[in-house]
Amino acid sequence: MAKSTRRQxxxxxxxxPVDWLEERSxxxxxxxxxxxxxxxxxxxxxxxxxxxxxTAFIVQAVTGVVLAxxxxxxxxxxxxxxxxxxxxxxxxxxxxxxxxxxxxxFIILMFFHMARTFLFGAYKYPRELNWIIGVxxxxxxxxxxxxxYLLPWDNTAYWATVVGINxxxxxxxxxxFLAQFLQGGLDIGPDxxxxxxxxHMLLIPGAIMALIGLHLYLVVRLGVTSPPWSSSSAGRPxxxxxxxxxGLIREPGTPASDGGQE
Ligand code: HEM
Numbered sequence: 001m002a003k004s005t006r007r008q009x010x011x012x013x014x015x016x017p018v019d020w021l022e023e024r025s026x027x028x029x030x031x032x033x034x035x036x037x038x039x040x041x042x043x044x045x046x047x048x049x050x051x052x053x054x055t056a057f058i059v060q061a062v063t064g065v066v067l068a069x070x071x072x073x074x075x076x077x078x079x080x081x082x083x084x085x086x087x088x089x090x091x092x093x094x095x096x097x098x099x100x101x102x103x104x105x106f107i108i109l110m111f112f113h114m115a116r117t118f119l120f121g122a123y124k125y126p127r128e129l130n131w132i133i134g135v136x137x138x139x140x141x142x143x144x145x146x147x148x149y150l151l152p153w154d155n156t157a158y159w160a161t162v163v164g165i166n167x168x169x170x171x172x173x174x175x176x177f178l179a180q181f182l183q184g185g186l187d188i189g190p191d192x193x194x195x196x197x198x199x200h201m202l203l204i205p206g207a208i209m210a211l212i213g214l215h216l217y218l219v220v221r222l223g224v225t226s227p228p229w230s231s232s233s234a235g236r237p238x239x240x241x242x243x244x245x246x247g248l249i250r251e252p253g254t255p256a257s258d259g260g261q262e
Contacts, residue, residue, distance in 0.1 A: 033220070040226040046120070047224055049113035054212065056106040061205065063099040071151065073197035075190050078153035103145050110141055122225040130218040133211055140208050147200040150193065161196075162188060 003011075022028040039047075070089055072081040085092040114134060117123055123131035150161045165188065169179035184191030226232050 034216075037220060037223070039224050040230065040232060042226055042230045042232070043224060044227070046116045046227075049109060049116050050219070053106065053109040053113050054216075056102060056109050057208065057212065059098060059102050060106055061209075063095050063102065064201070064205070066095045067099055068201060073151070073193055075153060075193055078151065078193060082152045082154075103148060107141055107145060110138055114138065119228075120225055121228055127218070127222055127225070130215060130222070133215045133218070137208060137211050137215065140204055140211070144200060144204045144208065147196040147204065150196045151200065153193065158188065161192070 018028055067085060070081060070085045070092065072078055082096070085096050087093070089095075117127075117131065117134070146161075146164055149164075150157045165179050165182050168182065169175045171178060180186070182192070182195065183189075184195040
């Protein structure tokens, strides 16, 4: 059925900003490339663990920004500012609780996601680089947890950091330098808190965001792997190719397909 003139006019008005943006940036095309892609027909809930990890990270970023509005990173007022968030700020207890427990959720999900990619053999060619990026994300995620733990500046935070830094100090060669770098001096004190705050708020989250961007770019470029038991997973003959490996290796520039993707 032909569209009415009124509807055509409405569509043109609605699409004008999209066309404007596309013509000047190509962003709409990139978004479509990112979102509308082929995935294997037999993917399952296991493949949602990466997206779940991403969601947990976004929750951490958003709640972290809210906490930063009220947190004071100096030893004289850090503890009191955290008490203020928990007891006085509207819904502060909820935001702090989400950030605190969300940190564990984020780390646990990362381990589950890593276990999934390992068990599905998704670390193998051509996804080795994405595995390496994942390992860096895991290390940075744990460092984010370690630096955040000191910020409430209570006894648990202080002594846990003493133990953590002393453990680092026992590493061969680099250990003592690393410990002194983290402490920002000879003891754990105001400089340590300032350094941990900067690492926790700026450097580590920035690096995690950049690496997540790269990680997702590679996921889209290489496609998602089928489960190892799938009739269409890499290394198994495609039914229609009569046992030959033809078609399993992609020519550069051709769209991602894991053999048998739908
Ligand atoms: C901030 C942490 C991370 C985020 C947000 C993240 C996100 C994702 C997403 C959304 C996918 C695609 C969907 C899926 O396969 O679940 C993916 C795939 C992948 N991730 Fe992660 N990931 C993270 C950490 C890791 C870690 C720690 C590893 C391993 C050391 C890893 C290795 C991989 C690999 C190899 C793939 C490709 C899987 C495939 O093609 O089937 N990722 N990641």
